[in-house]
Every structure is written in structure tokens, then in C-alpha cells.
Amino acid sequence: MKKRNSLLRSIAAAPHVFWAVLFIVLPLIIVVYYAFTDADGGFTLENIAALPEYAPIFLLSLELSVIATFICLLVGYPLAYFIAKAKPERQKLFIMLLMLPMWTNLLIRTYSIMAIFDDGGFLNTLLGTSIHIIGTKGAVIFGMVYDFLPYMVLPIYTCVSKIDKHMWEAASDLGCRPVQVMTKVILPLSMSGIISGVTMVLVPSISTFYISQKLGGGTFELIGDTIERQFVTNALNSGAAISLVMMVLILISLSIMNKFSDSEEGGIIV
Amino acid sequence: MKYFSKIYIFLILGILYIPIVTLILFSFNESSSTALFTGFSFKWYYELFRSPETFEALRNTLILAASSAIIATVIGTAAAEGIYKMRNKLAKTAITSVTNIPMMNPDIVTGMSMMLFFVAVAAILGISYENIGFTAMLISHVTFCLPYVILSVLPRINELGDSLSEAALDLGCTPIQAFFKVKLPNIMPGVLSGMVMAFTMSLDDFVISYFVGSSDFQTLPLLIYSMTKKQVKPDMYALSTLIIVTIFVLLIITNVKSGRKSAHSGMGGKKK
Amino acid sequence: MTKLIELKGISKSFDGERVLDSINLYIRDGEFVTLLGPSGCGKTTMLRIIGGFETADEGSLYFDGAEISEVPAHKRHINTVFQKYALFPHLNVYENIAFPLRLKKVSKDNIERPKRIPEEEIKKRVLEMLDMVKLSGFENKSVSTLSGGQQQRVAIARALISHPKVLLLDEPLGALDLKLRKDMQNELKAIQQSIGITFIYVTHDQEEALSMSDTVVVIAEGEIQQIGTPTDIYNEPTNAFVADFIGESNIVDGVMLEDKKVKFSGKVFDCVDGGFGKGEAVDVVVRPEDVDVVEPERGMLVGKATSVTFKGVHYEIIVDIGGFKWMIQSTDYVAPEQTIGLYIEPDAIHIMKKSKYSGKFGDYSSFSDEMDKLSDADAAEEF
Numbered sequence: 001m002k003k004r005n006s007l008l009r010s011i012a013a014a015p016h017v018f019w020a021v022l023f024i025v026l027p028l029i030i031v032v033y034y035a036f037t038d039a040d041g042g043f044t045l046e047n048i049a050a051l052p053e054y055a056p057i058f059l060l061s062l063e064l065s066v067i068a069t070f071i072c073l074l075v076g077y078p079l080a081y082f083i084a085k086a087k088p089e090r091q092k093l094f095i096m097l098l099m100l101p102m103w104t105n106l107l108i109r110t111y112s113i114m115a116i117f118d119d120g121g122f123l124n125t126l127l128g129t130s131i132h133i134i135g136t137k138g139a140v141i142f143g144m145v146y147d148f149l150p151y152m153v154l155p156i157y158t159c160v161s162k163i164d165k166h167m168w169e170a171a172s173d174l175g176c177r178p179v180q181v182m183t184k185v186i187l188p189l190s191m192s193g194i195i196s197g198v199t200m201v202l203v204p205s206i207s208t209f210y211i212s213q214k215l216g217g218g219t220f221e222l223i224g225d226t227i228e229r230q231f232v233t234n235a236l237n238s239g240a241a242i243s244l245v246m247m248v249l250i251l252i253s254l255s256i257m258n259k260f261s262d263s264e265e266g267g268i269i270v
Numbered sequence: 271m272k273y274f275s276k277i278y279i280f281l282i283l284g285i286l287y288i289p290i291v292t293l294i295l296f297s298f299n300e301s302s303s304t305a306l307f308t309g310f311s312f313k314w315y316y317e318l319f320r321s322p323e324t325f326e327a328l329r330n331t332l333i334l335a336a337s338s339a340i341i342a343t344v345i346g347t348a349a350a351e352g353i354y355k356m357r358n359k360l361a362k363t364a365i366t367s368v369t370n371i372p373m374m375n376p377d378i379v380t381g382m383s384m385m386l387f388f389v390a391v392a393a394i395l396g397i398s399y400e401n402i403g404f405t406a407m408l409i410s411h412v413t414f415c416l417p418y419v420i421l422s423v424l425p426r427i428n429e430l431g432d433s434l435s436e437a438a439l440d441l442g443c444t445p446i447q448a449f450f451k452v453k454l455p456n457i458m459p460g461v462l463s464g465m466v467m468a469f470t471m472s473l474d475d476f477v478i479s480y481f482v483g484s485s486d487f488q489t490l491p492l493l494i495y496s497m498t499k500k501q502v503k504p505d506m507y508a509l510s511t512l513i514i515v516t517i518f519v520l521l522i523i524t525n526v527k528s529g530r531k532s533a534h535s536g537m538g539g540k541k542k
Numbered sequence: 543m544t545k546l547i548e549l550k551g552i553s554k555s556f557d558g559e560r561v562l563d564s565i566n567l568y569i570r571d572g573e574f575v576t577l578l579g580p581s582g583c584g585k586t587t588m589l590r591i592i593g594g595f596e597t598a599d600e601g602s603l604y605f606d607g608a609e610i611s612e613v614p615a616h617k618r619h620i621n622t623v624f625q626k627y628a629l630f631p632h633l634n635v636y637e638n639i640a641f642p643l644r645l646k647k648v649s650k651d652n653i654e655r656p657k658r659i660p661e662e663e664i665k666k667r668v669l670e671m672l673d674m675v676k677l678s679g680f681e682n683k684s685v686s687t688l689s690g691g692q693q694q695r696v697a698i699a700r701a702l703i704s705h706p707k708v709l710l711l712d713e714p715l716g717a718l719d720l721k722l723r724k725d726m727q728n729e730l731k732a733i734q735q736s737i738g739i740t741f742i743y744v745t746h747d748q749e750e751a752l753s754m755s756d757t758v759v760v761i762a763e764g765e766i767q768q769i770g771t772p773t774d775i776y777n778e779p780t781n782a783f784v785a786d787f788i789g790e791s792n793i794v795d796g797v798m799l800e801d802k803k804v805k806f807s808g809k810v811f812d813c814v815d816g817g818f819g820k821g822e823a824v825d826v827v828v829r830p831e832d833v834d835v836v837e838p839e840r841g842m843l844v845g846k847a848t849s850v851t852f853k854g855v856h857y858e859i860i861v862d863i864g865g866f867k868w869m870i871q872s873t874d875y876v877a878p879e880q881t882i883g884l885y886i887e888p889d890a891i892h893i894m895k896k897s898k899y900s901g902k903f904g905d906y907s908s909f910s911d912e913m914d915k916l917s918d919a920d921a922a923e924e925f
Binding site: 432433434436437438439440441442443444445447448451452455456 | 593594595614615616620621622624625626628629630631632641642645646700701704
């Protein structure tokens with residue numbers, strides 16, 4: 001009786017559980033299957049054994065995305081902080097202005113940067129110069145920062161705006177200098193926002209292929225490009241192996257990061 | 271300090287808008303250059319509207335976004351209610367973690383896994399992949415929208431607590447009546463914002479559609495991608511401008527609506 | 543009067559912690575019963591089991607002679623007024639009250655298919671209810687614009703409109719301020735008497751319990767300590783816990799010398815209680831208002847006043863008698879540090895058997911007004 005009752009209580013979740021098993025868990029199992037088989041379906045470790053040759057690509061992706069995430073944090077934290085300290089009706093406006101680029105398709109945003117920085121693009125035409133920007137690491141990093149900055153700002157903003165305004169007064173009342181108020185009180189309190197911001201920038205940056213295609217001018221291959229190329233050339237087994245490793249690495253680092261953020265909404269929703 | 275913070279905000283927001291404004295500007299360019307503005311014209315918009323491809327992609331995108339938003343909202347709202355009622359902490363954590371996988375995972379991995387899954391399904395059913403194109407796309411979109419719906423509904427249900435449902439039961443409602451007559455009207459803002467978020471996510475998705483989609487079902491982001499692969503003409507700018515304006519209008523509508531209730535809750539974040 | 547509700551051996555645990563320990567209790571038809579106890583004593587759980595929101599781990603629940611342990615809440619003829627009212631924010635006052643009627647389907651004779659209650663009848667009954675709770679004219683207001691007292695009335699009207707046999711009230715006055723609380727106490731009692739159904743009322747406020755109830759059930763640590771009329775509970779507490787929880791009490795260790803003779807604080811006193819063994823250790827209760835302050839030489843007990851606080855109607859005096867601090871309420875002023883005598887009438891002395899609560903209560907040595915208030919506030923917040 002008890003048992004049936006407790007199952008019945010959550011019956012509403014049943015369609016979702018069914019859906020999640022069928023369309024989340026099962027596809028992931030198939031990825032594992034592909035990663036350990038060859039094109040004919042026979043078991044092989046070749047795909048996994050071949051992974052070290054992608055290590056330089058992976059490290060480059062890591063390098064660029066970590067730099068981009070760091071710049072996002074550096075630029076985004078003050079932005080989020082200042083917005084959170086603005087007048088309430090201004091805050092709404094600023095956040096809306098920040099969200100519009102975010103909701104604009106990534107392809108459009110990336111392409112518009114390319115159009116500006118291209119060799120014969122808007123900037124060079126405007127200045128009458130021929131500075132070569134597309135194809136540099138800097139251009140790719142700029143693209144990542146530009147595309148994903150709002151994802152850094154929004155969670156930090158939400159976090160900072162929830163901090164009781166008396167915190168600032170209490171901290172200075174207890175003898176903190178303005179810098180100490182920031183480092184000892186506000187920064188630790190906004191940690192959960194920073195962590196979800198970092199997650200939301202790092203994950204799409206490290207796995208992007210469009211940004212590097214357009215702004216890397218074909219000179220770079222990031223790990224996303226590798227997977228995409230294998231998808232296009234139908235080298236699915238090898239693509240599955242790389243995807244699998246990337247997923248495992250990312251899920252592990254996310255769960256480590258979530259351990260550090262004590263807040264329950266360490267997730268994604270702002 | 272006050273001035274500095276203002277200048278800083280305007281500076282960064284300004285930089286964020288330069289590319290978008292440039293893009294809108296050149297969509298009205300007379301010549302086909304995307305670097306030199308030669309004169310104002312609606313030429314590229316005419317060209318865009320002449321192409322049946324655009325309309326088909328637009329129609330596909332809207333059908334896909336609307337149906338995946340509705341399905342995800344129904345399943346997700348029911349799931350949130352079920353998860354809320356779940357007493358077994360372990361099962362609760364397991365379900366939420368699995369649900370969040372598509373949200374945490376890079377899109378490219380989700381796209382890859384979905385594609386492999388449907389390839390396998392098509393092989394087992396013995397049909398060509400093209401024949402399940404729309405279904406595959408729909409299922410993928412519902413799957414990555416679900417966590418956002420649940421994340422937007424669950425906090426509302428938690429906040430509402432049991433007291434109203436208990437009052438309804440006490441006054442004679444069956445559990446089902448209590449949900450529809452009392453709980454649902456009170457969590458409606460969360461359900462609606464979840465639906466809007468799912469709709470926008472689906473509208474906006476490129477990576478997963480790119481992997482899962484087949485040639486017979488083209489959406490706007492896929493169309494844009496194929497346009498940027500070739501020599502770009504400002505007709506792509508015109509299309510982008512229209513999308514940006516639409517999103518801007520949608521954003522204003524949802525913000526004005528939710529703004530009346532609270533400053534923060536109507537705001538949706540996304541990871542893409 | 544018949545037994546309307548009966549609890550037999552009801553036990554309940556949450557996360558391994560026993561909240562109710564084999565509760566046996568019956569409630570008669572038309573009675574106003576109060577479940578009284580400190581926060582966390584299990585009284586709300588008991589109410590929720592009766593209402594059908596929790597199922598007991600052990601024991602059974604009877605309603606009108608039939609077991610209803612497994613009957614879901616919506617099928618019980620029992621309605622509840624919730625702690626924070628639980629009014630439906632998406633419905634106005636009228637629709638909140640009409641809510642139960644709109645769910646019901648009735649058949650006039652048993653042949654016809656059940657039909658919805660006609661709109662005119664709903665209107666008539668809702669207006670009657672509004673009239674009863676003195677909210678006529680409020681029907682189109684949104685519930686969020688109402689004051690706490692008005693929300694309370696709407697909750698009562700909504701719970702009563704479908705004519706339940708029992709009304710459960712879970713600390714319904716907790717959120718109201720003192721003055722309003724007193725008014726609502728009288729009104730609730732009046733409503734209960736006019737409609738004549740059973741009210742089961744949960745509170746941690748002893749004064750509320752004493753002034754409204756026909757029967758008070760004192761609960762502590764998941765067990766029933768005493769069941770009785772308010773006068774019984776006040777005058778004849780069964781143990782130190784009840785004596786302390788209901789009103790103020792000085793509780794001292796004593797020894798029964800023989801029937802109607804008790805020795806405490808080194809003196810022998812006449813009393814009116816008997817039936818204890820000779821030389822049996824007992825708890826002696828003396829209420830602060832039952833002690834007279836007299837000249838030291840006429841006093842049965844003599845001590846020094848350590849603190850005197852003006853309370854409006856009387857002074858509250860803490861007197862040190864051989865290291866044990868007594869609380870005395872007197873209308874006569876006594877200067878602090880003054881030595882005074884205390885005079886106690888035999889019928890002011892109440893003798894109780896020793897219990898597990900002996901020695902824990904009834905000494906005012908650490909007493910201060912401020913602490914009392916603080917702990918009260920804590921208790922209130924936990925709800």
C-alpha cells in the first residue's frame with residue numbers, strides 16, 4: 001500500500017522519465033557503442049587509441065576557450081556589478097539590451113564580426129587599411145568573448161542583485177575598506193554566479209566549430225571542427241570517440257565546479 | 271564612480287551592438303558590398319522574399335519551434351510536478367541529473383549522440399534517414415528544451431508548496447482536479463516562461479539541427495549556415511535583420527508583461 | 543454525545559524521529575477540542591492525520607464508527623482552516639468560498655444523474671456564509687488585498703460552506719495581532735456554537751486554549767499529557783509539564799506525610815489532596831496568584847524579594863525561599879530586597895505524582911521577562 005502510494009504520487013514524471021531514458025540515455029549509450037566499434041560494427045579500441053593524435057587540437061581548444069572565459073569574467077564581472085547597482089528601472093533596460101544579442105542567432109553574431117574584421121571588410125574599408133585580423137588566435141578569442149559575454153554577465157548579475165544591500169553597509173561598518181568589502185564579502189557571495197557564468201562560457205567555447213571556421217579563416221582546427229569534419233566525412237566512429245571523451249571531461253569538471261558552488265541554482269537558469 | 275560605471279556599461283553594450291548595427295545597416299545597402307555603403311535600398315529584402323527557400327525555412331522553423339515548445343511544456347510541467355512529489359531523494363537526484371545532461375553537454379555532443387541514435391533507429395526500422403527527418407528533429411528539440419521547462423516550472427511548484435493543493439483536496443477536489451483547478455493556474459507564469467524559453471531555444475538552435483537534420487527539412491539557422499558557406503550577399507543580412515527585429519519585439523513583449531509582476535523572474539537565460 | 547472521531551494507537555515517525563507515540567483519543571460530536579502543546583510536540587501532525595494529509599504509521603482512525611485511515615482527504619467530511627489560510631490567489635473572495643460547491647454534483651432523487659449545484663443556490667449559500675463571517679460586500683475583492691483577519695474569515699467560510707461534520711483549525715490565529723486575535727477567538731466560539739459542529743483546534747497558546755475549548759488535550763513529545771476541561775487542566779494538572787505549560791506555576795519537591803498533609807520547603811502544610819502513599823515524594827504546585835504576601839512573622843514561608851516588576855493589574859515578585867525562587871503575583875507593592883512572608887491556603891496547594899518532567903519546570907531562578915519573550919518568539923516562528 002505504502003509502496004504503491006509513493007509510486008503513484010510521482011506518476012506525472014513517468015512520461016518524462018520514459019523520454020529521458022529513450023532520448024538522452026540511449027543515444028549516449030549508442031555514442032559509447034560507436035566509439036568502441038569500427039565501420040563494420042566489430043569491436044575495436046582503435047578509435048580510442050587514435051585519440052592522442054588529437055591532443056594538440058584539444059589543447060589549443062582548451063587554451064583559446066580558457067583565455068576567452070577569463071576575458072569574459074574580467075569584462076563581465078564589473079559589467080554585471082555595475083548593472084546590479086544601477087537604478088531598478090535602468091537595470092531592466094540594461095538587461096534587455098544584454099539579452100537581445102544573446103537571443104540573436106550565434107551564426108548571425110559570428111558572421112557580423114567576420115564582416116567587420118574581414119580583410120576587405122567594414123573596418124579596413126572604413127580606415128582605409130588592410131590589417132589582417134581574421135585567421136589569428138585573437139580573432140577567434142574575440143569571437144568567443146563577443147558571442148558568450150552575456151552568458152557570463154547574466155548569472156553574475158542575478159547573484160549580485162540578490163545580495164542584501166545591507167551587506168555593503170555591514171561590511172564597512174565592521175571595518176572593511178572598500179576593496180575589502182569586495183574581496184571579503186561581495187566576491188565570495190557572488191561565487192555561485194561566477195561559477196555558472198564560467199560554465200556557460202567555457203562549455204560552448206571549447207566545443208565551437210562555427211566561430212573557428214569563420215574567424216579562424218580555416219587556419220585553425222579546434223576540437224569542434226574535428227568532430228564536425230568527421231560528421232561531414234561520415235567518420236562517425238572516430239567522431240563518437242572524441243565526443244565521448246569530451247563529454248566525460250566536461251561532465252567531470254562541471255560536477256567538480258558544482259561542488260564548489262554551494263548554491264542549488266548553480267545551474268544554468270538565470 | 272557613478273560616472274565610471276555608467277561609461278563602462280555603455281561602452282561594453284556599445285561594443286556588443288556594433289556588429290549587429292553594422293549588419294542591419296548593410297542589409298539596406300544598394301550594392302552587394304558588405305563593406306562599403308553605397309546607398310539605401312530595400313533591394314535585398316525584395317530578393318529575400320522572392321526566394322521560396324526562405325519561406326519554406328521560416329515555415330519549418332515555426333512549426334518545429336511551436337510543436338517542440340508545446341510538447342516539452344506538457345511533458346516538462348508534468349515532470350516538474352512528479353519530481354516535486356518524489357520522496358525518494360536518490361531517484362530525484364538521478365532524474366534531475368539525467369534531465370540536465372543535454373543542458374550541460376556541449377551541443378555538438380548532444381547533436382552527435384542524437385544523430386547516431388536516429389541513424390540506428392532508421393537502420394533497425396529499415397527506412398531511409400530522410401523519412402524520419404522531421405520526427406528526428408522534433409524529438410531532438412523536445413529533448414533539449416525539456417530541462418529548461420522543468421527548471422522554470424519546478425521553482426514555482428516548490429515556492430507554491432503543498433498548502434494550496436491540500437486546501438483543494440480538503441474542500442473536495444480529487445488530486446487531478448486539485449492540480450488543474452488550483453495548482454496549474456498558480457504556476458502558470460512559470461509554465462508560460464518555460465514555454466517561451468523552449469520556443470526560443472528551438473527557434474535559435476543550429477548545432478543540434480545541423481547534426482540531426484536531413485536535407486528535406488531546412489530551418490532558418492540551417493539556411494543561414496548554408497548561405498554563409500557560399501559568397502555572402504546582403505540577402506543574408508536582410509534575413510538576419512528580420513530575425514533580430516522579431517526577437518527584439520518578442521523580448522519587449524515578454525519583458526513588459528513579466529515586468530508588471532516582478533523585475534527578475536521573467537528573465538530567461540540560456541546556454542547555446 | 544457520541545464519539546465522532548476516534549484515534550486508536552496512532553503513531554507517526556518522520557525520518558526515524560517519532561513524532562506521535564501511540565495516541566489514543568476520542569472526540570465527541572459538537573465538541574470544541576483544542577490540541578495544545580509547544581512547537582514540535584506533534585499536534586499539527588495529529589491534525590493532519592485526521593484531515594487526511596498524512597497517514598499514520600501505526601494505529602487506526604475512526605469517523606462516526608467507520609475506519610477512515612485509508613480514505614483520501616477529499617472524501618472525508620472534514621474540512622480545514624489552514625495555518626496561513628491557503629486561499630487560492632487566482633480566485634476572488636466569492637469564487638474561493640464557492641469553490642467546494644462547484645466540485646459537488648448532487649442528485650435530487652437517486653434516479654436522476656447527479657447534476658452541478660445550480661448557480662442561484664451557490665450564490666445564496668456563499669452570501670449566507672459571507673454574512674456569517676461578517677464580510678458581506680467583499681465578494682468581488684481579490685484575496686490578496688484582504689487583511690489577515692479578513693483572509694481568516696474567508697478561509698472559515700470556505701471550509702464551512704459544504705457543511706462538514708468537523709472543522710480542523712491549524713493555529714488559525716497565529717498570524718494575527720493580539721487585539722484581533724481576542725476578537726476572533728470570541729467569534730470562532732460563537733460560530734461553533736451557532737452551527738453546532740465539532741471544532742478541532744490546534745494552538746500553542748494556552749490562554750487561547752483555555753478560553754475557547756470544551757476540552758483541552760495537552761500534548762508534549764508526541765504523547766498526550768492530559769485531557770480535560772479548561773478548569774480541570776488549570777486546577778488539577780497531572781504533572782509538572784502541564785502545570786508549567788498552562789499558566790505560571792511554582793513547582794517544588796514535597797513529601798506526602800499523610801492524606802491532606804504535605805511537607806515542602808522544610809514546612810508542613812495542610813492541603814486538600816489525598817490518595818498518595820505515606821512518605822511518597824511528590825511535586826507540589828502553587829499558582830503565583832494563590833499566594834498572599836503577609837508580614838514576615840505571619841508568613842508560612844519567609845524569603846527575600848529579589849525582583850519586582852509592575853504588570854499593570856498586579857506586581858510580579860520573585861521571592862527567594864531557601865535558594866528556590868518562587869513567583870508571586872500580588873496587588874500590593876513590595877520593595878526589592880524586602881523580606882516578606884508568604885501565606886498559602888490549603889486549597890491553593892495541588893499535589894502531583896512524580897513524572898519524567900519533575901524538576902525540569904517551575905523554578906524561577908533563571909527567570910527574566912526578556913528571556914520569556916525571546917523563547918515565545920522562537921516558538922511562534924517555528925510554526
